[in-house]
Amino acid sequence: xxxxxxxxxxxxxxxxxxxxNFIGGKWLEPTAGKYRVDLSPATAAPITEVAESxxxxxxxxxxxxxxxxxxxxxxxxxxxxxxxxxxxxxxEANKEMLAVAESWENGKPVRExxxxxxxxxxxxxRYFAAAARSEEGRSTxxxxxxxxxxxxxxxxxxxxxxxxxxPLLMAAWKLAPALAAGNCSVxxxxxxxxxxxxxxxxxxxxxxxxxxxxxxxxxxxxxGKALAxxxxxxxxxxxxxxxxxxxxxxxxxxxxxxxxxxxxGKSPNIFFSDVMAHDDQFLDKAIEGLVLYxxxxxxxxxxxxxxxxxxxxxxxFMARCLARIAAIKQGDPLDTETMIGPQVSAQQLAKxxxxxxxxxxxxxxxxIGGKRAMVDGEFADGYFFEPTVLKGHNKMRVFxxxxxxxxxxxxxxxxxxxxxxxxNDTLYGLGAGVWTRDGNRAYRMGRKIQAGRVWTNxxxxxxxxxAFGGYKISGVGRENHRMMLDHYSQTKNLLVSYSxxxxxxx
Amino acid sequence: xxxVSAPERVTATPAARSALAALRAARGGPVMFVQSxxxxxxSTPMCFPDxxxxxxxxxxxxxxxDGSPFYIDRRLDEAWNQTLFILDVEPGPPExxxxxxxxxxxxxxxSSSCTAPPNP
Numbered sequence: 243x244x245x246x247x248x249x250x251x252x253x254x255x256x257x258x259x260x261x262x263n264f265i266g267g268k269w270l271e272p273t274a275g276k277y278r279v280d281l282s283p284a285t286a287a288p289i290t291e292v293a294e295s296x297x298x299x300x301x302x303x304x305x306x307x308x309x310x311x312x313x314x315x316x317x318x319x320x321x322x323x324x325x326x327x328x329x330x331x332x333x334e335a336n337k338e339m340l341a342v343a344e345s346w347e348n349g350k351p352v353r354e355x356x357x358x359x360x361x362x363x364x365x366x367x368r369y370f371a372a373a374a375r376s377e378e379g380r381s382t383x384x385x386x387x388x389x390x391x392x393x394x395x396x397x398x399x400x401x402x403x404x405x406x407x408x409p410l411l412m413a414a415w416k417l418a419p420a421l422a423a424g425n426c427s428v429x430x431x432x433x434x435x436x437x438x439x440x441x442x443x444x445x446x447x448x449x450x451x452x453x454x455x456x457x458x459x460x461x462x463x464x465x466g467k468a469l470a471x472x473x474x475x476x477x478x479x480x481x482x483x484x485x486x487x488x489x490x491x492x493x494x495x496x497x498x499x500x501x502x503x504x505x506x507g508k509s510p511n512i513f514f515s516d517v518m519a520h521d522d523q524f525l526d527k528a529i530e531g532l533v534l535y536x537x538x539x540x541x542x543x544x545x546x547x548x549x550x551x552x553x554x555x556x557x558x559f560m561a562r563c564l565a566r567i568a569a570i571k572q573g574d575p576l577d578t579e580t581m582i583g584p585q586v587s588a589q590q591l592a593k594x595x596x597x598x599x600x601x602x603x604x605x606x607x608x609x610i611g612g613k614r615a616m617v618d619g620e621f622a623d624g625y626f627f628e629p630t631v632l633k634g635h636n637k638m639r640v641f642x643x644x645x646x647x648x649x650x651x652x653x654x655x656x657x658x659x660x661x662x663x664x665x666n667d668t669l670y671g672l673g674a675g676v677w678t679r680d681g682n683r684a685y686r687m688g689r690k691i692q693a694g695r696v697w698t699n700x701x702x703x704x705x706x707x708x709a710f711g712g713y714k715i716s717g718v719g720r721e722n723h724r725m726m727l728d729h730y731s732q733t734k735n736l737l738v739s740y741s742x743x744x745x746x747x748x
Numbered sequence: 749x750x751x752v753s754a755p756e757r758v759t760a761t762p763a764a765r766s767a768l769a770a771l772r773a774a775r776g777g778p779v780m781f782v783q784s785x786x787x788x789x790x791s792t793p794m795c796f797p798d799x800x801x802x803x804x805x806x807x808x809x810x811x812x813x814d815g816s817p818f819y820i821d822r823r824l825d826e827a828w829n830q831t832l833f834i835l836d837v838e839p840g841p842p843e844x845x846x847x848x849x850x851x852x853x854x855x856x857x858x859s860s861s862c863t864a865p866p867n868p
Binding site: 278405406407432433434461462463466467470481482483484485486487488489492504505506507541543587588589592593596597600637639642643644645646668669670715716 | 782783784785786787788789790791792794796800801802821823824827828829831838839840841842843844845846847848854856858859
């Protein structure tokens with residue numbers, strides 16, 4: 243089926259002419275009164291306008307968060323969990339509406355937002371509601387009269403800056419643990435995708451107390467720094483590229499606060515010969531596992547963008563994969579049959595295209611795709627790029643740089659050691675995939691690959707409860723797991739003496 | 749301005765130079781560039797007020813564009829086969845914390861020559 247684009251007659255998504263910042267439970271006009279047009283990448287036509295905020299708006303959001311932090315921080319885990327569960331219920335009840343809004347603004351196909359993004363958002367809030375309820379402090383009997391009690395206390399007000407590739411899911415990954423741990427948040431969405439999070443806030447605005455969640459939209463150069471370098475935040479969380487990641491850590495160092503950064507990858511997806519030992523469902527799954535490089539049009543930090551295929555199966559396995567890639571349906575992101583939508587912005591489209599040119603100049607062979615995709619009618623101006631495969635070797639730039647588009651770099655390997663050497667020959671270490679019918683080999687490879695997440699006989703699954711984060715320059719910290727409660731709290735130790743006996747020193 | 753021992757590895761198109769001059773005039777001060785890698789807005793040159801980004805021993809000064817220094821992380825530079833960069837501008841706002849190159853423009857880098865890397 244095809245959903246009607248947001249704002250048009252018959253659409254399940256209503257669109258206001260413009261959206262303000264969400265601060266202190268209210269929709270507040272940006273103090274400078276400026277707005278910016280928000281485009282759909284499918285048509286390059288405007289959806290609405292959003293606030294083009296200034297540092298003053300960040301200060302207002304911080305005022306609201308600080309006003310709310312004591313009450314929210316002192317709320318019982320029961321109360322906080324109840325609120326998070328209500329947030330999850332409200333999002334679930336509006337799943338289709340939010341999926342359509344997210345797809346139209348980001349370009350990802352609605353089959354993904356309906357079946358992955360939004361259900362994962364819902365589950366993420368429930369997971370952290372449960373995590374908050376099941377938290378226990380620890381106490382230690384140092385000796386019979388001296389007891390160390392440990393309490394987890396909120397940090398207070400945190401800053402969170404999220405990327406454009408999963409606007410709602412990344413918001414959930416950041417907000418759910420922060421709120422579960424008793425913090426208030428000031429969140430800045432990415433410039434290309436500020437609107438869907440505002441639609442989500444419309445759904446949950448009456449559930450959490452005013453000031454607990456605050457969202458300010460606008461340019462990173464202005465409000466990003468105003469938030470990340472602000473002495474009134476107690477922690478900063480960021481997902482994005484490496485240079486801004488360093489800048490975030492630099493600001494955190496200057497304020498002596500913690501940071502969590504997730505900065506991308508160039509993830510290897512390794513296919514051993516034995517995947518072709520039988521022509522069965524597992525082989526079918528492995529072929530899809532390679533084609534998952536095109537999931538979310540390749541705009542995924544963990545995209546399996548380097549396929550390493552054992553040389554003796556390369557021809558046959560790749561032929562099967564290329565047939566599957568050729569069958570990818572590209573077009574209207576709101577058509578449930580569509581498998582790949584437009585890239586998020588004209589900037590991303592241009593970057594992807596230039597990388598394919600770089601690859602060709604380096605001697606890579608284009609096995610399929612390689613250029614902007616032309617989609618008819620209303621989508622003629624959309625930012626579509628053909629699913630592309632480049633064959634080459636791991637020293638090429640297209641094997642080393644994150645393209646952030648539907649471009650797969652494929653090469654071959656001889657044996658386990660060769661596969662491992664190629665897999666680890668990268669600056670990054672966020673994700674990896676290993677495909678084999680040999681459990682021992684899968685385990686050995688998984689432990690040796692320098693990456694925070696090694697999908698084994700699967701890829702692109704993001705269940706709450708599986709820790710996610712980078713090795714090497716892919717960032718510092720973990721998300722998506724209850725250990726996040728540690729990242730968003732500080733430990734209070736009460737060291738209590740039950741003895742009446744003086745020390746005797748003075 | 750720091751000296752570079754090697755020949756300059758970065759240059760700029762006339763459009764980028766003119767955008768840079770306008771940006772410096774509008775800001776009333778110099779800016780710096782740091783080539784980025786990684787996800788989302790990665791692979792783009794991030795433009796900051798000069799000195800905003802603390803450069804470390806890990807960074808390499810590739811050259812300067814009309815007095816604005818251009819840096820890259822040495823590890824990225826090696827992985828990217830020490831390419832030559834050309835600074836240019838394209839339509840659309842910048843991403844992450846980078847300054848815009850003017851009204852609805854952002855800086856980009858292109859590679860001036862791509863020599864095939866050695867096959868291992």
